[in-house]
Amino acid sequence: MPFIEAVRLALAQIRVQKLKSFFTLLGVTIGVMFLIAVISIVQGMSSYMENDFAAKMLGVNTFTLRRFPWFGDGAQSEAEWRQWVRRPRIYHSDLPLVTRAVPLGSRIAVESQEFLIAATQWARPKQVEAHAVDGDYFAIKKYDVASGRLFTNQEADLGAPIVVIGDEVAKYFFPNLNPIGRDLRIKGIPYRVIGILEKQGSVFGLSLDRVAIAPYNSPMHRFTNPRGDVDGIMVQAPTPNEMDEAMESVREVMRGKRNMRPSESDNFFMETSASALAFMDKLKTIMTTAGTAFPAIGLIVGGLVIMNIMLVAVAERTHEIGIRKSLGARRRDILRQFLVEAATLSTMGAIVGIILGIVLAKGISMATPLPAKVAPWSIVLATLLGTVVGVVSGVYPAKRAAGLDPIAALRKE
Amino acid sequence: MTSTTDEIPLSTTAERQAVTNGGVAPEKDWVIVTRGLKREYDMGGEIVRALRGVDVAIRRNEYVAIMGPSGSGKSTLMNLIGCLDTPNAGEYWLNGMLVSGMHEDELARVRNKEIGFVFQTFNLLPRASALHNVELPLVYAGVPGDERRKRATEALTRVKLGDRIHHRPNELSGGQRQRVAIARALVNTPAILLADEPTGNLDSATSEEIMGVFEGLASEGQTVIMVTHEPDIAAHARRVIVLKDGMIESDDRRENFRAKIHSTGGASKIGI
Structure with a gap:
């Protein structure tokens, strides 16, 4: 039996049993819905961070000389934090030093x-x-x-x-x-x-x-800044290539001014958009892991539901399988029919889930300050995932159907 | 071919013996040849010998009824002839092919190409239209959609259901359903039409109607094999094989079978 025939058959089967199909789909739909929503929000946040946040808060080709980092995930320990607050402050009087150090054409400003x-x-x-x-x-x-x-x-x-x-x-x-x-x-x-x-x-x-x-x-x-210090000194290199050079020069003059030994590590921090975004990557990993665990459970449950429903379908349609076998359906024809049916069901569930997921993501981004951006690859992934879940959960029921003895199957009403 | 019953060539006993004894492939003319066909079932440790060596030879265009009481092995024989089951011993040649010993998928192929089934309970897909039911064998034969619909419509027209092709089985009468089943059986132009109690679920008037359809097909040259336990129905065939206890009890022309029924005063004497 050709593939397209099997799909048509599966769709007809789903049409006949609308309510049952709907409940069968639910698990996969919910799983995919949250998957799409989570990916959309993580994607939205990271593209937001990279495009808007970094540019607005930190500027392009720009670094800020600070006592310690402002953006990012903060001190990793109490000890580090105590070390940070013991560092010398950045003063307005450091400005001429920095101005002399950076490449020609750099822009400099104090921030307070x-x-x-x-x-x-x-x-x-x-x-x-x-x-x-x-x-x-x-x-x-x-x-x-x-x-x-x-x-x-x-x-x-x-x-x-x-x-x-x-x-x-x-x-x-x-x-x-x-x-x-x-x-x-x-x-x-x-x-x-x-x-x-x-x-x-x-x-x-x-x-x-x-x-x-x-x-x-x-x-x-x-x-x-009543103590006469400043929050930071911002430096914008004239070109991206001169950024590293500018940072090295500033590091040099600051270490020199503070009489630091080579073995000592910097007691100041030069914050760039990259350093601020490093924590975003960490956050993204955590969110993606945590955010996909829940949908994964949904998909597994969805798969089990489909397997269960398909087993019931095989039992209910034993007689039909007998008829088909008597008319010349081979093992693989029956196998394919049930596999395609499970995959079609599951893919439909995934498609519904994608639509609901996009709606959910948009809803969240409208109701909260969290931005959302639907990634095209997540749609492809979700569709594929739906199909795979269907095929995997359909294998066992389909094998049972294909292995039925035609005589026994025909006899069963 | 519109020859009358008497003109149809029936195989003689001698010819049949010759073909069932020869250890080589039978000539093309013989649609079905079985040699020493045996089938045993293991029913929870107890061996049931359903067929104990059956030699059947059926020539193309014959219209044969297989009779026998329940437990005689006629269903087992039908399953074997229909390639739904495989024998434990013996040979089965169908249309020149040695079917015994084929594996599952080859048997499915043979069922699809060579055999048209007509069942007592019709065995139509309840949710599919008559057209779709008739198309099914063509689907598994890999016939493309357009041709499938054309041939299925033709087959339905042939059994006078040309105006009912979009009806579902539950919208058709018993006789119409059985005619849909016959159309489905014929759509792949099989070597044999294998009917299992085709009138078992029909009233007598409709039974006659269906037997008329078989009659017509047989006179057009279709090989028909019918399994039944009703002598009246079996008497429509031109040749009657009677099974008893897994063996052939008699295999004779209809006229002789009728004479036997009459002479012995009923079906009881021939074990029915």
Whole structure:
């Protein structure tokens, strides 16, 4: 019997027993549904991390000299953490040293932030993410203004009390007003708003538009980093190739300045998007393993259900098998008929599961900040998996059917 | 071929003995030749000898009934002739092929090509249309879909069901169902039509109708072998083989069989 004939037969069989087929499919459907949803979310998160998070939070070709890593999975032990907090801080005075070390054409900026209370006469006081920056901060971060302007060099050097604010800050503190030229008081000190940043969106549900950025030399730095240190010094190499060179140079001058012996390991950290994303790979592995274990159980149960149903089908259709054998069906014809039926059932279950899985993933990404991205390979994988589950669970029942004695099978009604 | 019953060549006893004794392959003309066919069953340690050496020779175009009481071995013989079972000993030649000793898949092939079954309980697939039921043997023969439908429709038309091809078995009367089964049996143009109690589930009027169909097929040159325990039905065949206790008791022309029934005053004397 040709393959296509067997498929047609299987579909007819499924059509006749809609409800039974539906329950048979359930296990595989649920398994595949969660598989697709989990893979979609893991995929979505990692592509989000790589494309949006890394670019927005860390910048391209950029590294940040810090006391210890900010992003990532944190200290691995209590001892490591204690070692980290004993490290010397990064000060604004390190800036000239770094500036001299990095290749020509690099962009450099200090970064220093704190959540501070801001207020205007039009809104109740509220926390904003206050930054005290200088140098090429806006260029490295790829920030541009939607209206108004950025700081001039003179303003930055002089530490003029001015701010560039995020979209949300503008809307909250200046309702129905043009904020440009108006004052925003941060910790009681008035800063003149000179520009509003373009809307940045959010990362994992955290808004990037709640910022108020003032020059480093303005009074702001007394609040963001009262000890005179900075959170980090950002360096953007002119090309990706010069990135390693820039990092090595900075390592060299920092170790030199701190009089470190060659045997000592660095007591500072240079954070890149790669180092921040390393933890994402770890997270991805954990999520994929944990996230596929549950669907795997679903698929195994689904397979067992199909095997059970197929065994029942063989028993119910013994007479039919006898008829087919008397008409010249060979062992392999019967075997194929039942295998194809199990595989068709299971593949249909997988297809339904794929559709539900995509819906589930989209639903999760809409209801929560978790992003979802349906990977085409996961659809292929799920379909294949469905077919394989069907074939594997169909083998035993199909063998039983194929091995029936035609006379005995015919006699059974 | 529209010859009358009398003109059909019936094999003679001498010819049959000659062909069943010869140790070589029978000539093509002999559709069925069995030589010393034996079949034993092991029923929980007890050996039941269903057939104890049966020599049957049937020539092309013969219309033969196999009779016998229950336990005579006629079902066993039918299963062997129908290639559903294999003998423990003896030879079985079907259409020039030595079938005894073939393995399962070869037997399936022989069933598909050479044998058309008609069963007492019709054995149609209940959920399939008449057309699909008749197509089945062609499906296993690997005939492509279009030709399959054409030949199945032809076969159904031949048994006068051309207007019922899309009906399911439960939408057909008993006689119509049996005609669907006959169409299915004929669709692969088999060497033999093997009917097992074809009228067992039918009333007498419908039985006559079905026997008429067999009659017509036989007169068109189809070899028909019918297994039955009803003398009235067996009397439609031109030759009657009577089995008893796993052996052939008699093998004779219908006329003689009838005479025997009448002379002995009923079926009881011939063990029916």
